[in-house]
Each structure stands twice: as structure tokens, then as C-alpha cells.
Amino acid sequence: MTVPSLQWFLYGFVRKEAVISSQIEGTQATFEDLITFEATRQTDRDDDVEEICNYVAALEYARAEVARPKGLPICTRLLCQIHKRLMHGVRGAEKQPGIVRTSQNWIGGSRPGNAMFVPPPPENVPEALALLDRWVHQEDGFPPLVRAGLAHVQFETIHPFLDGNGRVGRLLITLLVEHWKLLSAPLLYLSLSFKRHREEYYRRLSAVRTDGDFEGWIGFFLDAVREAADDAVEAATRVFRLLNDDRRLVTSHKAATVTSIRLFDHLPENPAITVAMAAELLGATKPTAIKAVQALVHAGVLEESTGKKRDRMYRYHRYLSLLAEDTEVQKP
Numbered sequence: 001m002t003v004p005s006l007q008w009f010l011y012g013f014v015r016k017e018a019v020i021s022s023q024i025e026g027t028q029a030t031f032e033d034l035i036t037f038e039a040t041r042q043t044d045r046d047d048d049v050e051e052i053c054n055y056v057a058a059l060e061y062a063r064a065e066v067a068r069p070k071g072l073p074i075c076t077r078l079l080c081q082i083h084k085r086l087m088h089g090v091r092g093a094e095k096q097p098g099i100v101r102t103s104q105n106w107i108g109g110s111r112p113g114n115a116m117f118v119p120p121p122p123e124n125v126p127e128a129l130a131l132l133d134r135w136v137h138q139e140d141g142f143p144p145l146v147r148a149g150l151a152h153v154q155f156e157t158i159h160p161f162l163d164g165n166g167r168v169g170r171l172l173i174t175l176l177v178e179h180w181k182l183l184s185a186p187l188l189y190l191s192l193s194f195k196r197h198r199e200e201y202y203r204r205l206s207a208v209r210t211d212g213d214f215e216g217w218i219g220f221f222l223d224a225v226r227e228a229a230d231d232a233v234e235a236a237t238r239v240f241r242l243l244n245d246d247r248r249l250v251t252s253h254k255a256a257t258v259t260s261i262r263l264f265d266h267l268p269e270n271p272a273i274t275v276a277m278a279a280e281l282l283g284a285t286k287p288t289a290i291k292a293v294q295a296l297v298h299a300g301v302l303e304e305s306t307g308k309k310r311d312r313m314y315r316y317h318r319y320l321s322l323l324a325e326d327t328e329v330q331k332p
């Protein structure tokens, strides 16, 4: 039996979270778009895919920073660095990447007068963030999960950036859950639950401010955590079963070679590959890589997806369909 690697799950879960968190506010790119772009650096949805790649990069940066002995702790400066990476490039350029806002923003509506929520004026934001920083690093007797929920609602209420506050605030939950040692890796993807219950998500955030309904928000947040935890266990079980079954298929196939089995073991983190990528992953020549890819095609694991003679791309389609569940874009 194959020993499951944490990296396999991290690969899929982090990307799934990135796709769904970005979709909450309307990014149209899908899991497939992201994987295709990562393999080929080509996409016809430039801005949307870039946003999702930025999310993955921002999370990786922040985790590394928090883990580094001299790195930034979870604080406003780190959140600004996360924001800078999230807004990198195309769409975010005019949204003051990495900078706490100096003008008024609002949510919903076309102006503050008809908005659903008008966050605090810019002159109050630095102090509100400093208080949040201090609160994160002091004990208050609440369980860490409740504290993660409180941090999120407080961050969303401050709404310190011109855009991207939803994504930064959801990344903050992921970082706190790891920082407070509830999980050893970001394996809890709350965005799916927030996406499924988006209206209630927004309503509960609002009710904290309008009615002081912290209990209602925390109840909703903890239900989302339970839903996400159940989803994660089920998804991990299915991913593991599939990889295990397919590895057996590959090793017992008549076309199997040691190299093709080694290539299979790279697929969980490289589910869409070209021959050039396979050669690099294997540290082998192109003919050897072609043979390994062909063996996986014959075993029914990889499928050529371009129909082209050159620059062909091969996908581990069963695995990709599993990871892509719930990441479809809902048509308006």
C-alpha cells in the first residue's frame, strides 16, 4: 500500500481553497484553468488565473514567513505583504497593493450612501489594526477556533484595504489555525462552506456590527469549520483511495517500468504534465520520459488533452476531476 504524503493533500487543498476563495467575489477561473496555467504558463483567462496564482503564492509566502525564525509574525505588516502579493499584476494594480487604505471604501451599492456596509473612516484604520494585532498575540481564554472566527469578523469590519479584504481575511483564518497549532498544515478549506452559504456569511458578519450578534457569527463560523473538516476528511479519503488504486494499476500493467512508476509518484503534485516536465521531474532524457508517459497513458492514468502533434499535455483526469469538485463556476 502507498504511504500517503502530506504534500499530495496540500497540493490539492491549497489550490482548491485559492480557487474557491477567489470565486466568492466573482473570479471566473476554475481549478482546471489554474492547473493548465501552472503546466503551460498559458491561459485565456489572464486576470482571473493570475488572481488565483497570487493567492497560492501569498499563502506560501505567509506560511514560510511565520515559520522563519526571524520572519514576520501574524501582524498588520504581514497582512500588507500578503495583500501586495494577492494584488500583484493586472487587476489589482490600482488597488494600492500592500498599502492600508487612506480613503473611504464600502461594500455593496454604488456609494457610501446606499452601501450595505461602510467600514470605519481611513484615519481610524491604523489604530483598529494595531488593536487587532495586539489581541491576536494575547491570551483571552477563548478557544483558538473561536478566536480565529473573531479575528475574521474584526478584520472584515475594519476592511483595511481598497480591495481583497475577503481573501486576506480568509487567509488570516488559515494562518491563525496553523499558528495556534490546531492543524500542522493548511488543510481546512473554509471558503467552500462560505461560498455555499454566501448570503448567510455576509448577513452574519453584518449582524455582529448591527446587533452585536457575536454568538450568531461564531455559531455560523463553527458550523462552517465542521462542514469543512468533514469535507476534508472525505476528500482526503477519496484522493488516497484513488492514488492507491491507480498506483496498483500502473505497477501491474504490462507496460510498467521503474521510471513510469516514479513518474506516477510525481503526478499528485503535477497532475498536468508535458514530456519536457516529465523529463525534468525524472531527471531523465526525453526518450525515457516519453516512454514513461506512454506507459501511464496505456495504463489509463494519463490522457492526452490537446489533440496536438506538438506541445502535448497529459492530464491525470480522474484525480483532477476529484480535486475540481465544487470549484465549478456557477452561471449567473
Ligand SMILES: Nc1ncnc2c1ncn2[C@@H]1O[C@H](COP(=O)(O)OP(=O)(O)OP(=O)(O)O)[C@@H](O)[C@H]1O
Pocket: 021, 022, 024, 025, 026, 107, 116, 117, 156, 157, 161, 162, 163, 164, 165, 166, 167, 168, 169, 202, 203, 205, 206
Ligand atoms: N456586511 C459585511 N460586513 C463585513 N464584511 C463583509 C460584509 N459583507 C461582506 N463582507 C466581507 O467583505 C468581503 C468582500 O470585500 P472585498 O471586496 O474587499 O474583498 P475581496 O477579497 O476583493 O473580495 P473578495 O472576497 O472580493 O475576493 C467578503 O468576502 C466578506 O468577507
